[in-house]
């Protein structure tokens with residue numbers, strides 16, 4: 179049976195989640211009502227066939243699950259407006275995807291006993307290749323986690339983790355697509371520098387990345403062991419690897435995740 183779902187905040191992530199559910203996973207659009215303030219949201223909702231509510235309160239009323247997809251700074255005012263309108267009085271499952279906004283903050287702004295789940299998805303959810311980490315609040319039981327999994331599993335791999343990992347998850351798998359896009363762009367530039375047409379270089383870089391990542395997931399082997407198999411003694415790969423190490427590639431990438439995670443932790447304040 180379809181869960182009546184409200185998506186509040188219809189920007190990048192609200193649209194990625196809704197688009198992934200409707201276009202890629204075949205979720206019935208009539209089961210979803212969206213609400214947003216940004217440009218183009220209503221037209222996108224219409225194109226997807228999902229309902230559109232003029233206000234967040236209207237979307238939330240009667241929904242079994244309310245997914246909050248607004249920026250961290252907008253979450254407090256949004257929850258206050260929903261509480262003032264009594265739009266969460268029926269205690270639906272409330273899911274927040276906001277970075278840096280903890281369960282304690284959310285639970286303090288919904289009616290007592292409301293089940294709340296913090297989720298951290300990423301933009302690849304729009305093509306069902308996402309990762310989504312879930313952390314349940316004090317009143318979210320197994321049935322609520324099961325409902326959240328039903329909503330997110332069509333969009334990618336769902337992992338349950340304790341909330342204290344959420345900032346690290348945000349820096350790694352939520353910000354991470356942006357880092358990978360920059361790496362892909364740079365890899366393609368290398369190919370262009372060596373004479374490949376740009377389109378071919380981008381395609382080779384992207385397909386190679388999918389293949390290498392899939393090897394890690396499918397074999398369960400350590401990335402270092404897989405790397406060693408590519409690296410012929412006195413061959414070309416070791417020459418390229420050493421050039422990358424001269425640029426401190428590992429430290430630069432790891433510090434990028436650390437910095438994103440640190441900033442994520444302050445976004446809700």
Ligand SMILES: NC(=O)C1=CN([C@@H]2O[C@H](COP(=O)(O)OP(=O)(O)OC[C@H]3O[C@@H](n4cnc5c(N)ncnc54)[C@H](O)[C@@H]3O)[C@@H](O)[C@H]2O)C=CC1
Pocket residue numbers: 186187188189190191192213214215216217219234247248249250252255256275276277298299300301352353
């Ligand atoms: N962009 C990303 O890759 C990821 C973002 N997130 C989190 O998702 C949330 C949304 O991020 P984006 O989609 O990138 O932001 P966005 O700015 O693209 O979308 C947020 C939308 O919420 C709307 N909004 C603000 N207040 C509202 C209200 N009271 N009622 C209805 N709509 C309202 C805004 O007009 C805007 O269209 C953030 O909290 C972010 O931390 C989490 C994972 C990945």
Ligand SMILES: O=C(O)[C@@H]1CCC=N1
Pocket residue numbers: 277348352353
């Ligand atoms: O950059 C941001 O703040 C959001 C949260 C994670 C990905 N994008």
